Each structure stands twice: as structure tokens, then as C-alpha cells.
Amino acid sequence: MVAVAEARPRGRGRELIEGRAFLASVLIGPAVVFILALVGGPLVLSIYLSLTNATGGALGGHWVGLHNFTDAWSDPNFRRSLRNTLLFTIVSQAIVLVCAGLIAHALTRPVRGRWILRLLILLPWAAPVPLSTIGWLWIYDSLFSVVNWTLVHDLFPGHHAFYLYKVVNWLPLPFGDIQPFNPPQWLGNSTLALAAVISVHAWRLIPFAVVIFLAGLASIPAEVEDAAKIDGARGFRKFLHVTLPLQLPIATVALLFGIVFTATDLTVVYILTGGGPFNSTQMLTTWAYTTGIRSGSLGEGAAISLYLLPLLVVVAVLMLRFARRVEVS
Amino acid sequence: MITLREKLTSYAVLGPFAIVLAFPFYWMLWTSFKSDIDLYNVNDVPFGFGKGSPTTRNYGFLFHHTEYLTWVRNTVLVGVVVVVITLALALPAGYALARLAGRWGQSLGVGIFLTYLVPPTLLFLPMSWVIAHIGLQDRLLSLILVFPSFTVPFATWLLMGFFKTIPAELEDAALVDGASRLQTLLRVVFPISVPGILTAVIFSFSLVLNDFVYALAFITTSHSKTISTGVFTELIRGDVFFWQGLMAATLIPTIPLALLYNVFLNRFIAGFTGGAFR
Numbered sequence A: 001m002v003a004v005a006e007a008r009p010r011g012r013g014r015e016l017i018e019g020r021a022f023l024a025s026v027l028i029g030p031a032v033v034f035i036l037a038l039v040g041g042p043l044v045l046s047i048y049l050s051l052t053n054a055t056g057g058a059l060g061g062h063w064v065g066l067h068n069f070t071d072a073w074s075d076p077n078f079r080r081s082l083r084n085t086l087l088f089t090i091v092s093q094a095i096v097l098v099c100a101g102l103i104a105h106a107l108t109r110p111v112r113g114r115w116i117l118r119l120l121i122l123l124p125w126a127a128p129v130p131l132s133t134i135g136w137l138w139i140y141d142s143l144f145s146v147v148n149w150t151l152v153h154d155l156f157p158g159h160h161a162f163y164l165y166k167v168v169n170w171l172p173l174p175f176g177d178i179q180p181f182n183p184p185q186w187l188g189n190s191t192l193a194l195a196a197v198i199s200v201h202a203w204r205l206i207p208f209a210v211v212i213f214l215a216g217l218a219s220i221p222a223e224v225e226d227a228a229k230i231d232g233a234r235g236f237r238k239f240l241h242v243t244l245p246l247q248l249p250i251a252t253v254a255l256l257f258g259i260v261f262t263a264t265d266l267t268v269v270y271i272l273t274g275g276g277p278f279n280s281t282q283m284l285t286t287w288a289y290t291t292g293i294r295s296g297s298l299g300e301g302a303a304i305s306l307y308l309l310p311l312l313v314v315v316a317v318l319m320l321r322f323a324r325r326v327e328v329s
Numbered sequence B: 001m002i003t004l005r006e007k008l009t010s011y012a013v014l015g016p017f018a019i020v021l022a023f024p025f026y027w028m029l030w031t032s033f034k035s036d037i038d039l040y041n042v043n044d045v046p047f048g049f050g051k052g053s054p055t056t057r058n059y060g061f062l063f064h065h066t067e068y069l070t071w072v073r074n075t076v077l078v079g080v081v082v083v084v085i086t087l088a089l090a091l092p093a094g095y096a097l098a099r100l101a102g103r104w105g106q107s108l109g110v111g112i113f114l115t116y117l118v119p120p121t122l123l124f125l126p127m128s129w130v131i132a133h134i135g136l137q138d139r140l141l142s143l144i145l146v147f148p149s150f151t152v153p154f155a156t157w158l159l160m161g162f163f164k165t166i167p168a169e170l171e172d173a174a175l176v177d178g179a180s181r182l183q184t185l186l187r188v189v190f191p192i193s194v195p196g197i198l199t200a201v202i203f204s205f206s207l208v209l210n211d212f213v214y215a216l217a218f219i220t221t222s223h224s225k226t227i228s229t230g231v232f233t234e235l236i237r238g239d240v241f242f243w244q245g246l247m248a249a250t251l252i253p254t255i256p257l258a259l260l261y262n263v264f265l266n267r268f269i270a271g272f273t274g275g276a277f278r
Helices: A002-007 A013-050 A067-073 A076-107 A114-126 A129-139 A146-152 A164-170 A190-218 A222-230 A235-263 A267-272 A284-294 A298-306 A309-328 B004-032 B057-065 B068-099 B102-116 B120-133 B140-146 B148-165 B168-176 B181-210 B213-218 B227-235 B243-274
Strands: none
Touching: A013 A298, A013 B068, A013 B102, A013 B120, A013 B148, A067 A076, A067 A298, A076 A114, A076 A190, A076 A235, A076 A284, A076 B004, A114 A190, A114 B004, A114 B243, A129 A190, A129 A267, A129 B004, A129 B181, A129 B227, A129 B243, A146 A164, A190 A235, A190 A267, A190 B004, A190 B243, A222 A235, A235 A309, A267 A284, A284 A298, A284 B120, A284 B213, A298 B120, A309 B102, B004 B243, B057 B068, B057 B243, B068 B102, B068 B140, B068 B148, B068 B181, B068 B227, B068 B243, B102 B148, B120 B140, B120 B148, B120 B213, B140 B148, B140 B213, B148 B181, B148 B243, B168 B181, B181 B227, B181 B243, B213 B227, B227 B243
């Protein structure tokens, strides 16, 4: 685009370029002003509120300096929220990257029925999260959980009794054995609730990562594929030496998105557990909501949510760096 | 050509993943058609239908005895107005960033995109402070005001990506033929960008459906709620769950959206990655 603009004859250039600059600012201006007012404004206001003792009822507030930040930090619930935010993000993103990598790779092959497989795989991404998480609430229900039904019932009634929970009990899992008459309380037990939240986070972000990966795979030039084939590279070796290096930048972009979407999400935890049982699944976002809206301590709530800011800044910087690298390669 | 082994590996990977990822939707669909006797009978195999099922009574109850349709109407209203505002701002901006702004346009485009990464969970407290100050609590107008804060950056980025994929020579030809820039825009550029614009509309609308934080913080009266908070806060009350109706309520917006996503997926990828990650 830039090249086209520079290649223009200089004669009528000046007038045109001035016209362009004017037109461009008229067209871009409203959006920029709007974004500055609705994103920049609240961001600044958030920092201001976090330095005051503003409450939901009174709205006004007095300057308290960094008190809200230190106060939040000394609260064990805050520490746990911070730890959970990191835990949920890291574990779910590890699952997402591995699964999405496998799926995207398999989806590039033109097999029969691929469109229906793609449709099914993308469903969790298309469904609005506040609604689909309610589906999980039912799946993890305390009495009628379908997961528990499958675990503790005889799956092949008749001569060959087969119980899935017996298989699961062989596995070295971080929670105790499953008792058939006292099945796991997925949302009522602290450890299991962490696993439940992570599973839903991973479930909803796998399809998004698949979409980004597919875009990355599609951008690998056909010549590279051909060259790899001539050189006899195939299967895992081809993946390791050809696909992976070319995929790495866009995989990083998918990962960075996933980190932001998970770490800053409130919906999944709020609907599944509400932060419980006993605050064991609180995240920074749900803790900020509880403090800022439920308890009405607007200032302290703002301070808690601002603890997310360093993470976002790091992600933004990395995103810029990798976006550039993808562009260059 | 791909070998049989590659084909089988693909199925072996995709099959199980498709089952696991889509299972919740199968489960929601079946649950929504079950009778109470069938649903709460733990001895029967739950994956099929039992006594009194399938039934559409749950849908009837949802439509006639809850405020579900009001929330659907509210959601559509908010969604349509937000999409109109979004297009009014993002369409010209996306075009100008792709075509007119030159080198600093690229940086500005990335800058706008980065604001999309500033999450609602960081902004909802100051926003609710502002909403309370101007007295818009419990009004749909509060959502209409705030939602463009994430749809505009997103749609601008998406549309910028689309306009970059349209060859500039097309417009140059029209300009040389004596058309003004506005005429070129209206007669040449927009007609061929209709699929791209539709993609921006669908994905902006789905961002509205995905919001939970703002709706939760701003709106507390039942008849002003949207689907995203209404279903969860009004249909789940204490211990009395009404699972079949809940599942029906979650599926109704999901199914059309899922079909639209699939139709527009390739265009979404083109726009989303066309901006910079290419």
C-alpha cells in the first residue's frame, strides 16, 4: 500500500496526499475519540478510584494513597484469587495448546465428513459463554451429574460388568478414590471445583485456538510443503522441523489471546462456583466483583482488578513483538 | 493425495475431540426435551429418552411462564443498536486505516486492537460508577452506551483486515475514471465488502451476547435484563432448579449463532489475521 502511494507521480501528489490525510482523520477520528472516551477514560478513572475510599452508595471518596492495594494484598482471599488466576490460566492454556495443535493439524487433511467434525469442534466457541456455562452447571450437578452417572453405573449390563470409576481409581490423580455410593461433588469440593473450572475454561478456548492455528497452517506456502515432501520429511519429523517452526509465532498469538481471555474472565467462575466453596475458586475478577459491587467497596475493588494490569501490559508487548515477527516471516 | 494412514489418524484425533467438545450441547438438547420423571430417574440410562419424553412442555413453560421472551427482546434490541453504532464508527475507521493512513495507520490500527485486550472485568467498576452518576442503572441504555467499548475496537480491526484484502487497484481505476472518493467508496468498495461487513455484524452481535460482567453490574430488575444474565439470575433460584427449561433457554440463541459462525468462519479468519498477523 505504501509502495503504491509513493509510486504515484509527484505532480498532482501534494494536493491528493493532503486530501487523503484530511479524509483519513475525518474517518478515523470518531472511532479514536470514542475508544479513548470509553476505554481510556474508565481506565484512568479506575486508577483514580483505586486510590480513594469510594463506595457504591456514596460515590464520592477521599484520597487514601496506596492503602487499597496494600490492604488487598494482606487479605488471604486476595492471595488465593491471585494464585487461582495464575493456576487457571497456565493449566487451561497448556491443555488448550496441546489439544488445539492436534485438532488443527488433523483438520487440514481433506477427509470425508470434515465439515461436520469442524462444526462440532467449533460449537463451544460459538455458544455464548454465560449460557453454555449453565450447561456445565447441569453436567456437574450434585445429584444428577451425567459424569457421575457414567462413572458409577454398569456401562455394559449383563455378563460383563464394567464400571468406569474402577479404571479412574487406578490412575494417580490428585484427589482420593471415587466411591460409587458417594460420587464426586464436582462443584462442592475445593480440589474438584478447581478442576471443574479449568475444564470449562479449556473447553471454551480450544476451538478459538484451533481457528487461529488453522489460519497459521493455511499461511504456510505450498512450496514449503512440496520441498518437505521431496526431502522425504513426513509424519512427526516433518511436524518438528517444518510445521512447528513456521507455526510458532501464530501459536504464540493464540496463547497470548488465551491468557487474556482466561485471566480476565469472570463469567465461568461466577456461574459455576460463585468463587466457592469457601472462596477456594475465587479469581481476581470475581474477588474484585465481590469486593467492589457486593460489598460496595468500589475503591478496593478497583485496586484488586488493577492487579491484572501488569499481566495485560506484558501480553500487549509480546503481542506487538510477535505480530511483527509473523509479518516479517 | 493423502495416505490411508494419515486419513485414519485424522479420524482418530478428530472423532474423540468432536465428541468431548460437542457433548455438552447434545446433553443440553436431550435434557430440554425430558419430562421430570425421566430426568430425575437415576436408574435409567440418561442418554436416551424415557417415560414421558420427549416433550415440548419445557419450551412452553419457558415461553409462557417466565420472562425469557422479554430478555430475548431486550438482547436483540441492545444488540441491533450496538451493532449500528459499531458500524457507524468502525466502518469508516477500518477503511481509512487500511487505505488512507499509510505508515502510521498500521501503528494506530494495532493500537486500537490493543484496546480490545483491555477487559471489561477491569473497566466495569469505574463504568458502574459512571452509570450510577448519570442515573442509568437498570436501563438498557447503560448497556447500549458501554458495549461499543469492546465492539468498536474489535470491528475496526476486523474491517481493516477485510479492506486490506481488497486490491487497491480496483479503487484507483474508479478514481482515474473520474469518480470521487466518496463515490468510489459507495459504489465500488462497499458492495464487494458486504460479506466482510456481515462478518463484523455477526461477531459484534455475539460479543454482546457474551457479555456478562456489565449486565450483571448494571441491571438488577428482571424485566430489563438480557439473556446472558436473565437466564442465570432469574431462572436459577435457590435450590429449585428447572433444568429442562434452563437448557432450552441456553440452546435457543446458541444454535443459530453456531450455524452463522460456521458459514462466516473463513471470512472471520481472513479479517482477523489479515490486519497484521499475515
